[in-house]
Amino acid sequence: STCGAFAMVILTIAYFIRIFLLYEDYLDGGIRYLLGVLPEKPSLSQVHYDAGLFMLFFASTTFSLPTLLTWISRFGYISTSDGGASLLPMDPPLLPAIILSTCLPLLWLEESAALPVHHARLSRILQFFAILTLAYGQVSLYRVPYTVCASLASIAVHNAIAKFGPSVLHIQDEN
Numbered sequence: 001s002t003c004g005a006f007a008m009v010i011l012t013i014a015y016f017i018r019i020f021l022l023y024e025d026y027l028d029g030g031i032r033y034l035l036g037v038l039p040e041k042p043s044l045s046q047v048h049y050d051a052g053l054f055m056l057f058f059a060s061t062t063f064s065l066p067t068l069l070t071w072i073s074r075f076g077y078i079s080t081s082d083g084g085a086s087l088l089p090m091d092p093p094l095l096p097a098i099i100l101s102t103c104l105p106l107l108w109l110e111e112s113a114a115l116p117v118h119h120a121r122l123s124r125i126l127q128f129f130a131i132l133t134l135a136y137g138q139v140s141l142y143r144v145p146y147t148v149c150a151s152l153a154s155i156a157v158h159n160a161i162a163k164f165g166p167s168v169l170h171i172q173d174e175n
Contacts, residue, residue: 004094005068008061008145011100015054018108022047046110053107053152057100060148063141064093092142096149103156109163122158126151 029042071091129151137144 003068003071004091004097005061005064005071007097007101008057008064008093009068011097011104012054012057012061014104015050015057019047019050019054022050050108053155056148056152060093060096060100060145060152063145064096067091067093093145096145099149099153103153106156106159107152109159118158118161122154125154129154 026042026044026047029038032038033041129147133144133147137147
């Protein structure tokens with residue numbers, strides 16, 4: 001049996017550590033700027049960008065915690081009606097955990113917050129996922145991690161297109 005919620009917790013902890021490392025780099029750059037080693041003051045834009053994505057990771061992980069608690073309490077096997085044991089069924093957060101773990105390198109691209117390509121398209125996609133979350137998330141909470149996963153995957157695809165696409169695909173922004 002697998003537990004996608006456990007993978008989500010590990011991903012969230014890794015993202016939390018990344019934010020602290022980015023902030024440490026910012027503070028180190030600020031000290032270097034005050035000492036006159038760096039010509040310009042470092043920016044917090046990458047920290048703000050990653051903090052917003054961390055909140056989405058954290059929300060998705062929070063909604064997956066009941067699955068993790070069930071998996072921990074019944075680790076390996078559950079009892080059947082005839083007294084035997086069977087494997088635990090596959091858990092719902094497994095697919096979002098797999099998608100988010102494959103999107104994580106694209107979300108962690110350097111200077112990804114400053115890439116000015118296709119922002120209008122991405123904002124429409126994220127607004128669609130926000131409306132979808134508001135419409136269906138109130139009825140059943142198990143759908144929220146899927147919409148959060150889809151929005152993070154769309155941001156990862158946007159980062160990949162913005163970083164690698166324009167020089168290869170010759171795509172121009174609509175703006």
